[in-house]
Every structure is written in structure tokens, then in C-alpha cells.
Amino acid sequence: MTEFRDQDLTGARLERVNLRGATFTQVSLNDVRMQAVDFTGAQVRGALIHESRMRGVELVDVEISGELKNVMESLTDEQLASAVTRTEPGRPRMENFPFKECLSIVLNEEWEHRLYAERDLTSLEKEN
Known part of the structure; x- marks a missing residue:
């Protein structure tokens, strides 16, 4: 080696x-x-x-x-307690949306994408 x-x-x-x-x-x-x-x-x-x-x-x-x-x-407690505002064109438009909730949504979406990818890869591996 x-x-x-x-x-x-x-x-x-x-x-x-x-x-x-x-x-x-x-x-x-x-x-x-x-x-x-x-x-x-x-x-x-x-x-x-x-x-x-x-x-x-x-x-x-x-x-x-x-x-x-x-x-x-x-991330500090202050950052987690903050709010997000997005008013420019496009979606979503929101004002004073809790940052902690934004973070939760993004992490859940990423997790769901991973689960789909693992499921699809498993399905493709079985086909081969």
C-alpha cells in the first residue's frame, strides 16, 4: 500500500x-x-x-x-428569531416571514429531494 x-x-x-x-x-x-x-x-x-x-x-x-x-x-438566536421580507417580482412575495420557518422549509425540501433521489436510484439499480 x-x-x-x-x-x-x-x-x-x-x-x-x-x-x-x-x-x-x-x-x-x-x-x-x-x-x-x-x-x-x-x-x-x-x-x-x-x-x-x-x-x-x-x-x-x-x-x-x-x-x-x-x-x-x-446561527444565533437573534438570526433565528428574525423575519424575512421579499417584495421583488417573482414568487414567493412575503413580508415578515419567520426566518426559522424559511430554514425549516428549505431543510425539509432538501431532505425530501434526497429521499426521492434514493428511491429513484434504488429503482434504477433494480432494473439493471
Whole structure:
């Protein structure tokens, strides 16, 4: 097994590489391009993936935590108690809508989209 410790692999090109069981600790994936990558069973914690593109990347049984948790933890009681007003053209137009309720709607929508995606992927996998 090859080990990379304290190395700069900037610009490295990995093609047809199997990283099953690999461990990544304090790895920067800034400005990364990924195509047809399978992260099945991967665990990504405390990751910041910035200005990166992922096409054909398969995320199955993957646990990703970090940025959303950081955003949620950074919200203050004052911010959660605030209201949102949107009067410009388009939908929805609302005044003094509770921010906490907006956040709840967005998180529920994202969760429902994930459930649909998982259901559809499971259905497609059964067909193949």
C-alpha cells in the first residue's frame, strides 16, 4: 500500500484508480475535478470542498458532514428569531416571514429531494 504523508500532489492526475478502503486525513480538495468517481461507503468528515466539480460521481452510503453543521451552529438566536421580507417580482412575495420557518422549509425540501433521489436510484439499480 502506498502512503502519501505531507506531500503536495497539486496537479496530479488519477485515472482508473481504486481507493477502496483509503483514508484521507486533512486533505485539501480545493479546485478538484472529478469524473466517474465512486465514493461508495466513504466517510467524509469536516471537509471543505471548494471550487470543485463532480460529474458522474456516485455517492452511495456516504456520510458527509461539516459545512452544513458549521452553518447551522453559527446561527444565533437573534438570526433565528428574525423575519424575512421579499417584495421583488417573482414568487414567493412575503413580508415578515419567520426566518426559522424559511430554514425549516428549505431543510425539509432538501431532505425530501434526497429521499426521492434514493428511491429513484434504488429503482434504477433494480432494473439493471
